[in-house]
Amino acid sequence: MRILILFLLLSSFADAQAPSKENAPRRDLSGVWGIQAARETSADDKQSPGGEIPPLTTWAKARYDLQKPGYGKRAAPGGNDPILQCDPMGFPRILYFPTPFEFAQISNRVLQMFERDHVVREIWTDGRALPADPDPLWYGYSTGQWVDDTTFVVDSTGYDDRTWLGAAGFPHSETMRLEERYQRMDRDTINFTLRIDDPQAYAKPWIALPRVLKLRPRAEIRQGYCVASEEQSFTKRIREPGALDTGAAPRK
């Protein structure tokens, strides 16, 4: 009996030493990653940083009122979410979209490759500073550095202000600054945090809900282009009939 108990104890110890408990690779984020579902605080967190949304400035409130989302407490059919006509999703929204993305590291950049629109976001690691007055870009201008052997910090700005911070329609300005921290905890795990500083839009920094990224070695990033002509056909055949105000009940 004692031998059996000892065997079971050793077996569970062996399980605890499974490959995912290896030491975190040093200064390496390479691989395909999937964002894990988080406890979302409200419907306004869809494809969004989540966390407590700070008070909006007058400028941001005016924009927010014009944005007609498909999700959240203001949701209604027939909205104007830019992605419904294949406009770029933008960052950080694309990071929260539930498809995997890949990190690749080259000599002067870390590349973040997303499935949606096959987007490649370049994060410069050659020590350059962020530009003082960048042209607005759909995926911003980003620099990154390792602050220790397992923590990669990305600073970015210059985001085109037509993108939304999530499906509920929260706006941002072109001068939004983001600080992302990717901390490699072990082979399979990155802890991710995000801070949004955008005084033009929010009365104080927006601290995103911390998220976990898991290594997905069996997943591949597909060429997930949103093609406007295909999306228009889909809208005509399914989205618009589904949004008609018929006053009828669902078919059972």
Next chain:
Amino acid sequence: MKKFALLALLLSTAVLFAHHGNTAYDETARVRIKGTVTEFIWTNPHSQIYLDVKDSSGKVVNWGVETNSPGILTRAGWTRRSIKAGDEVTLILCPAKNGQPVAYIGSGDPGTKVIFADGRELDFTDKTIDKTAP
């Protein structure tokens, strides 16, 4: 109690993962329809299944069913040839709230699936996630 917990889990998961960009569907419902596939469109970000369904009066209605992107479907084990015109299928789906013959099946709403005449099923579980990993 277990049933209630499972239902609560299903509902909360649906709220977490639904991402198909409109509020048209009744995501609390799971409705079974049976018909003959007329078209399977494998496009990003919305694949689509069209099928002829006989309503209660015997009239044939063509339904349009939204589903996931080829990326999500591929990871769930589908291919562009998984469904073809002429297939007899049963769908467990979320119908449009407004009574139109449009609906959603996909990873956003657990329990939605395709069942073929021979009993084979296609669902939306990601087969590339290693369930044995901690």
